[in-house]
Amino acid sequence: xxxxxxxxxxxxxxxxxxxxxxxxxxxxxxxxxxxxxxxxxxxxxxxxxxxxxxxxxxxxxxxxxxxxxxxxxxxxxxxxxxxxxxxxxxxxxxxxxxxxxxxxxxxxxxxxxxxxxxxxxxxxxxxxxxxxxxxxxxxxxxxxxxxxxxxxxxxxxxxxxxxxxxxxxxxxxxxxxxxxxxxxxxxxxxxxxxxxxxxxxxxxxxxxxxxxxxxxxxxxxxxxxxxxxxxxxxxxxxxxxxxxxxxxxxxxxxxxxxxxxxxxxxxxxxxxxxxxxxxxxxxxxxxxxxxxxxxxxxxxxxxxxxxxxxxxxxxxxxxxxxxxxxxxxxxxxxxxxxxxxxxxxxxxxxxxxxxxxx
Amino acid sequence: xxxxxxxxxxxxxxxxxxxxxxxxxxxxxxxxxxxxxxxxxxxxxxxxxxxxxxxxxxxxxxxxxxxxxxxxxxxxxxxxxxxxxxxxxxxxxxxxxxxxxxxxxxxxxxxxxxxxxxxxxxxxxxxxxxxxxxxxxxxxxxxxxxxxxxxxxxxxxxxxxxxxxxxxxxxxxxxxxxxxxxxxxxxxxxxxxxxx
Numbered sequence: 001x002x003x004x005x006x007x008x009x010x011x012x013x014x015x016x017x018x019x020x021x022x023x024x025x026x027x028x029x030x031x032x033x034x035x036x037x038x039x040x041x042x043x044x045x046x047x048x049x050x051x052x053x054x055x056x057x058x059x060x061x062x063x064x065x066x067x068x069x070x071x072x073x074x075x076x077x078x079x080x081x082x083x084x085x086x087x088x089x090x091x092x093x094x095x096x097x098x099x100x101x102x103x104x105x106x107x108x109x110x111x112x113x114x115x116x117x118x119x120x121x122x123x124x125x126x127x128x129x130x131x132x133x134x135x136x137x138x139x140x141x142x143x144x145x146x147x148x149x150x151x152x153x154x155x156x157x158x159x160x161x162x163x164x165x166x167x168x169x170x171x172x173x174x175x176x177x178x179x180x181x182x183x184x185x186x187x188x189x190x191x192x193x194x195x196x197x198x199x200x201x202x203x204x205x206x207x208x209x210x211x212x213x214x215x216x217x218x219x220x221x222x223x224x225x226x227x228x229x230x231x232x233x234x235x236x237x238x239x240x241x242x243x244x245x246x247x248x249x250x251x252x253x254x255x256x257x258x259x260x261x262x263x264x265x266x267x268x269x270x271x272x273x274x275x276x277x278x279x280x281x282x283x284x285x286x287x288x289x290x291x292x293x294x295x296x297x298x299x300x301x302x303x304x305x306x307x308x309x310x311x312x313x314x315x316x317x318x319x320x321x322x323x324x325x326x327x328x329x330x331x332x333x334x335x336x337x338x339x340x341x342x343x344x345x346x347x348x349x350x351x352x353x354x355x356x357x358x
Numbered sequence: 359x360x361x362x363x364x365x366x367x368x369x370x371x372x373x374x375x376x377x378x379x380x381x382x383x384x385x386x387x388x389x390x391x392x393x394x395x396x397x398x399x400x401x402x403x404x405x406x407x408x409x410x411x412x413x414x415x416x417x418x419x420x421x422x423x424x425x426x427x428x429x430x431x432x433x434x435x436x437x438x439x440x441x442x443x444x445x446x447x448x449x450x451x452x453x454x455x456x457x458x459x460x461x462x463x464x465x466x467x468x469x470x471x472x473x474x475x476x477x478x479x480x481x482x483x484x485x486x487x488x489x490x491x492x493x494x495x496x497x498x499x500x501x502x503x504x505x506x507x508x509x510x511x512x513x514x515x516x517x518x519x520x521x522x523x524x525x526x527x528x529x530x531x532x533x534x535x536x537x538x539x540x541x542x543x544x545x546x547x548x549x550x551x552x553x554x
Contacts, residue, residue, distance in 0.1 A: 119453050136442070304359060328411075330413070330416065332416075338416060340411045342411060345404075345408060346404075346408055346411065349401065349404055349405065349408050350411065350412065351410045352397070353360070353395075353396070353405065353408065354359055354360055354395055355359065355360050355361075355408060355409070355412045356359040356360060356361040357359075357410060357411070357412075357413075358359075358413070
């Protein structure tokens with residue numbers, strides 16, 4: 001299944017945004033705060049459409065830890081609860097339409113004014129003066145025909161005294177799988193994914209890929225305490241932390257693609273950790289691995305080297321397929337967003353003229 | 359990397375044309391126009407598409423497109439450029455040298471003069487004293503091997519007689535080797551006055 005179009009309303013940076021014509025590899029560029037990460041997050045939320053926990057996760061990815069229900073404001077446009085978040089997606093192969101609405105939920109409490117302890121009388125004018133937000137509600141539908149009557153399902157995520165309470169529909173099992181690769185380097189997720197990959201002996205193909213960054217790598221093994229070790233031909237195995245950012249980053253991306261087979265991998269700031277000289281090889285590895293595991297890639301970058309590296313890799317392909325898109329998000333005052341789309345031909349032509357595309 | 363920095367842009371075929379129009383604008387005290395090199399005529403129309411995608415294009419209010427007719431009827435080239443503009447969703451000028459009233463306002467000029475076959479070199483040569491041109495032609499007659507691109511060769515020959523010596527039409531413009539006040543530049547002058 002491939003995501004083709006997305007329409008977003010009232011989410012993060014976006015009052016309204018439509019992106020169409022996604023392909024297998026999709027790269028987002030734009031100035032700081034243009035909404036690249038927000039767009040990646042919207043895609044991620046919609047892939048796990050029944051799981052409101054993802055709304056917390058995307059804030060965690062940004063280093064925001066929620067400690068009260070009011071923190072859900074961060075995902076709403078202008079931090080304003082008044083307008084519900086709406087995300088619509090269209091998939092192909094097979095066709096599927098997804099709609100997601102996110103709105104705040106309110107605790108059923110009444111705060112009374114004019115309450116007097118001495119008289120213990122409640123003034124007749126007393127009324128609720130404030131509603132206490134206690135979480136969010138996901139309302140979602142999945143259909144094969146856009147015009148069919150919607151079968152709406154509901155999930156909720158609420159902060160209660162006893163903790164965080166998630167309710168998801170029992171009769172719904174998510175068939176899509178997506179992984180969000182953050183720009184910062186963390187190994188816990190990698191360890192879990194690598195564990196399964198080593199059991200399935202798929203790590204051998206990754207070793208070949210990792211040799212593009214360090215050709216001393218012979219083998220990879222897991223240790224206790226989430227430790228990942230490399231055999232680089234010396235007497236002792238070396239922890240991955242010693243190997244450098246490029247190895248960690250490539251391992252993160254490759255394990256994500258492998259585990260998201262037939263799904264989606266979303267990579268924020270894809271160039272992070274890589275020397276520019278390895279970027280063409282990186283693209284070749286990512287492209288081929290994504291093709292092998294039938295994974296659709298959505299990534300953001302600030303780096304022109306990353307973009308030209310894609311061009312360099314792609315131009316050497318024997319069969320140039322129309323399976324790449326680059327989108328530049330231009331953000332203007334008053335919530336105006338303008339999206340510029342490049343296919344490979346127009347990207348190649350612009351780069352040939354040395355015209356900026358970011 | 360090149361971005362669009364100015365709100366008025368003129369797209370031309372190559373570096374020589376960039377230098378020529380830089381001087382032409384200066385000569386008529388027109389400033390604030392960014393001249394864009396399309397790198398040849400082969401991909402002229404696809405370069406229009408690419409240009410409209412370039413950061414900063416959203417601020418463009420005036421865009422001129424200049425290319426050579428070579429051996430093609432200027433009207434056919436005009437229609438071809440208009441077809442590309444239509445495909446991109448922009449309004450199209452109704453005739454050569456006229457600018458649309460839309461935003462961006464778009465105008466097209468086909469060298470040498472919107473009606474004849476030829477290139478920028480032909481326009482410039484027409485501004486040169488006819489006696490000198492006769493002499494240059496005589497020189498070529500004396501030579502056994504005749505150049506393929508006759509007007510480009512004649513420009514080189516003419517520039518070889520100018521002081522200071524330069525080796526291209528555009529640099530010749532920078533050194534005032536072309537008389538922009540000559541009547542042959544009048545139509546081009548009217549076109550560029552739209553940028554004022």
